[in-house]
C-alpha cells in the first residue's frame with residue numbers, strides 16, 4: 001500500500017534544504033510526497049525559532065493537527081528543526097502536544113530513519129535531542145524540490161554569537177564540509193541539469209577557517225570552473241569577513257551572479273557594537289565601495305533589524321540614511337524579537353512594541369521605494385532570466401536575472417530551467433513583466 005509524507009518547512013534556505021534531506025530519508029523508507037497534510041501517513045514539521053512569530057506559526061500548525069490525529073491514529077507526527085533544539089523546548093512541546101510522535105533536534109537529522117522505525121514499534125513518543133553537533137554526515141541523497149536551483153551546504157552552525165541571535169545555540173559551532181565533497185556534489189548536479197547552484201552557510205566567508213582546506217574564494221572559483229552553463233550564488237556573507245579576494249573572484253567569473261546578500265542589520269555604530277557584529281557603519285560602507293570598484297553594477301541585498309534594545313530615534317535614522325546611501329536592491333526587514341538565552345534578551349532597555357512597529361513601517365516604505373525606483377529603470381531593457389517557476393494565478397512563467405530581479409512572462413511551452421531573453425514592458429512595484437525575445 002502507498003505511504004505518503006507531507007513536510008511543512010519554516011525558516012531559512014538552510015531549513016528548506018534540510019527538508020529536502022528529510023524527504024530523501026522518507027523516500028528511502030518507501031514514502032511518497034502528497035499534496036495535502038490530511039493524506040499523509042507521516043507529517044513532519046521542520047521548525048524555525050529565529051523570531052517569536054516563527055515559533056508561534058509552528059505551534060499553530062502543529063495544534064491544528066490534533067483533530068486529524070484523533071481520527072487517524074496511525075499517522076506519525078514528527079517535529080524537528082531549530083525550535084526543538086532550544087534548551088527545554090522538547091519537553092514543552094511534548095506537554096503542549098502529547099500527540100506528537102517524534103521530536104528530533106537539528107543534530108539528529110542523520111538518525112531520523114532510526115527514530116521513525118523506533119516509533120513504529122513503540123506507543124510512547126520518541127524524543128531525541130542531541131546536544132553536541134557531531135560529525136558532518138556525507139552521502140545522504142536529498143530529494144530536491146527547487147529545480148532549476150540546487151542548494152549545497154558548505155558550512156553548518158555559526159561561531160559569531162551576534163547578541164540577538166539564537167542560531168549559534170540551536171545549530172552548534174561552525175563546521176565546514178570538505179571542498180572535494182562540495183565540488184563533487186556541484187559537478188553531479190550540473191551534469192543532472194541543474195542551472196543554478198547556491199552555496200549555503202550562516203557565514204560562508206569563514207568557510208574552512210582553521211583547517212587545511214581551501215578558502216571560500218578558492219572554493220567559489222573551483223565551483224565556477226565546472227563546465228556547463230549555470231549560475232552560482234552563495235549566502236550568507238558576514239560583512240566582517242567579506243574580503244577583496246572574494247570580490248575579485250566574483251568579478252572575474254561570469255557564472256557568479258553580481259548579486260550579493262550582505263546583511264548589515266543596523267546603520268548605527270552603537271547598535272552594531274551592542275549587536276556584537278564586529279564592524280562599524282564605515283567598515284560596511286568600505287566593503288560596498290570595494291564591491292562597486294570591481295563590479296559597478298553589483299546588486300546588494302541586506303537584512304535589517306529595528307527595535308534592538310536601546311535603539312534611539314537617532315540610531316534608527318542612521319539605519320535609514322545607510323539604506324539611502326547604499327541603495328540596496330531589496331532588503332529583508334525585521335522587528336527585533338528577544339530570544340531566550342541570547343545576550344540581547346537580558347538587556348534592560350527593550351524597545352516598546354509601538355515604537356518598533358512605527359519604525360518598521362518607515363523602513364519598509366523606504367526600502368520599497370528604492371526597489372520600485374530600481375525596477376522602473378528596467379522598462380525597455382532586455383535581460384537574461386533563468387525561468388524558475390510557473391505562477392498559476394497569473395498564468396505566467398517567472399524567472400530572475402542575475403541581479404535577482406523577478407520577471408513574469410508568457411510562454412506557450414514549459415520553459416522552467418531555461419535561460420531566456422526577456423524584454424521588460426512594465427514594472428509593477430517590485431516585479432517586472434515582459435516578453436520572450438527570440439534570438
Ligand code: SAH
Nearest residue numbers: 050164165202236263303304334335336337
Ligand atoms: N547568518 C545570517 C543570517 C541568519 S538569520 C547572517 O548573519 O546574516 C537571518 C536574519 O534574521 C538575520 O540577518 C537578522 O536580520 C534576522 N534575525 C536574527 N535574529 C533575530 C531576532 N532575534 N530578531 C529579529 N530578527 C532577527
Ligand code: SF4
Nearest residue numbers: 158160161162165167
Ligand atoms: Fe546569527 Fe550572527 Fe550567526 Fe548570522 S552570523 S547566524 S546573525 S549569530
Ligand code: F3S
Nearest residue numbers: 011012048049050082
Ligand atoms: Fe534558519 Fe530559523 Fe534555524 S532562520 S537556522 S531555521 S532558527
